[in-house]
Amino acid sequence: MSDLQTGGGPAGALPLAYGHVDPALFPTEQLAEAAGEALAQQGQSALNYGAELGCGPLRDYLRSKLARDEGLALEPENLIITAGASGALDMALRLFTRPGDTVLVEAPSYHEALAVIRDYPVKLAAVPMDGDGLRVDALQRRLESLVDAGERPALLYTIPSFQNPSGVTLSAERRPQALELAYRHDLLIIEDDVYRDIYFEDPPPRSIFQMDTHGVTIRLGSFSKILAPGLRVGWAVGTAAQVERMAACGLTKSGGGANPFAAYVAAVFCERGWLEPHIVGLRQAYRQRREVLLAALRATMPPDVAWTEPAGGFFVWLTLPEPLSAAEVLQRAQRLGITFLTGEPFFTKGRKQGRRHIRVPFSYLELGDLTRGMEILAEAIRQSA
């Protein structure tokens, strides 16, 4: 069976629905060599239940990477290997919220993160974004009105760098402002920073975690965007107490740390010095795709269609002019040979807020397909107008 879905579109349609890495960019041969070495040298650890904090060599590597790239000084007890960023988010919901709590998210936000949150008995509250990311003024009003209503806002889930789906980055100015609100309202911030390394010019602003002086932020990272999502290996950094709670949770204890086998393979890959040049290559590849996509948008889109110009990550976010509906454009687009996700699933109140939006990933398709895809999308928009 194919493991890739058609994204709901007809067979053969260009799949603009995927926010996936292009498999052609996987360093498959190096990973095969790393797997062989991990099993030959450390097979007994890689194949067994492991320490609850996760694969030791990988934790050492990640701390040195974060120190080198960002000047982050982390002790061993500040970092835990997780089953991807998704596994860490799921764990944070389980361990750090109570039934009836309110979880704040960006509008729009990553739709599968909303699905993770909806599996818990919590309420969702969305805070609007603009071109500088999460609107901190709106966050403040929302927090105050929740408290006035007797609710307990417990957690803020944010993707501050090159957000999925909008491509927008939270400005350096707003980050400490969001933190101040978290301090004041006893809010845990889950900072999903999985796109941080995929920047096209400059690195994104210092992370919320790094600016945090009160230990209210858990930051998530992942090998899914910079190596291979099928490994299901990510990490979380936080205070010793937060990390200890994650290490002591039932799933971590019963499983013996997150995914030892894949983590040892990733560790060998990193220890060989292969990750850094691979990330440099990914930045070049995705930057080129962004250039081609933006050029195609400028060349093809009817007036009044707006889009974001991301400085990194995988996504451009398109806004259609009134009264166009993205669902209608999708219908025509599928007949013309492309498929994509409309905005609804990225909002907590999808039908109202998402209907004029289209997420356009540039991570999965090659250059020619991106250009062709935008020509088709523009044609579908024109036909719908």
Added chain:
Amino acid sequence: MSDLQTGGGPAGALPLAYGHVDPALFPTEQLAEAAGEALAQQGQSALNYGAELGCGPLRDYLRSKLARDEGLALEPENLIITAGASGALDMALRLFTRPGDTVLVEAPSYHEALAVIRDYPVKLAAVPMDGDGLRVDALQRRLESLVDAGERPALLYTIPSFQNPSGVTLSAERRPQALELAYRHDLLIIEDDVYRDIYFEDPPPRSIFQMDTHGVTIRLGSFSKILAPGLRVGWAVGTAAQVERMAACGLTKSGGGANPFAAYVAAVFCERGWLEPHIVGLRQAYRQRREVLLAALRATMPPDVAWTEPAGGFFVWLTLPEPLSAAEVLQRAQRLGITFLTGEPFFTKGRKQGRRHIRVPFSYLELGDLTRGMEILAEAIRQSA
């Protein structure tokens, strides 16, 4: 760093705390070959987000294994790959219980499963066992008294074959009786059957899942006991609706199925025909260890110490005579050079119920160490008497 803890004992102590597989029994070279082939032949699938039901070839293999071994006829929509049995249990708690529900467990039960359950806002209720497993009469009384008290018993977690920690198997007679109670009380049964393949004479009775005519049972399996726990690959079988709910949960959708890379490696291992002879070898190895352990117990233990004689699995469960306390024996034993788990963590009311019990795994230590360990344990018991 070493990924194996000392089990709380002094360095160098014989670790009878582990219920782990002996790493010497891992088929490391075959797994290295399988990893190489999985990446060479199916790297793009193995390294990517996958289908929500999990690795297709592995699902095909598992359905054929269950058909061959047990005559179970499963459709593709009845089986989902999971992040080990632990990941499946965690998911079941999340998706199939509500805050305030009561979860029933065996007394004793696997202590890390209790930890998984305690991470959810549910209540725990324990049902006693005897030599034939879960006491169905006690289950019935407990269910009725819970309902009388206005509680909602939602889920029964049971390890019916070669239980961890007791080594006891639920009799064939009691299995349909437990099912009848589940039908009557709208109870979901999570049947954790991860030791099923590790039988020493005859296979265990037909699974609760197989006897279930109303679709109230989800059965969990795992490669952790029959291949390597570090892979973190297991499976769950259930009704199409149950499996669909697990496939549609946020973590599964966001992660793209459970652990694609490790699952593809396991699939190649199985497709090569390597799993069946490997399991035969494990049965022989563990049967021999059980023989040696039971012989050592008979040769060394003071009168009035009782133990179970498991027909499979990894564990013997020891009961000390009054007024001995296992904690006191452990203190002396550690000075003499072994460490083990006393009974407390396996009970929901540990201090009261577990104090006279000791779990003795025979999966991890080699024959000579098992004999020496029992000699030391017997000496520690004598010193405590």
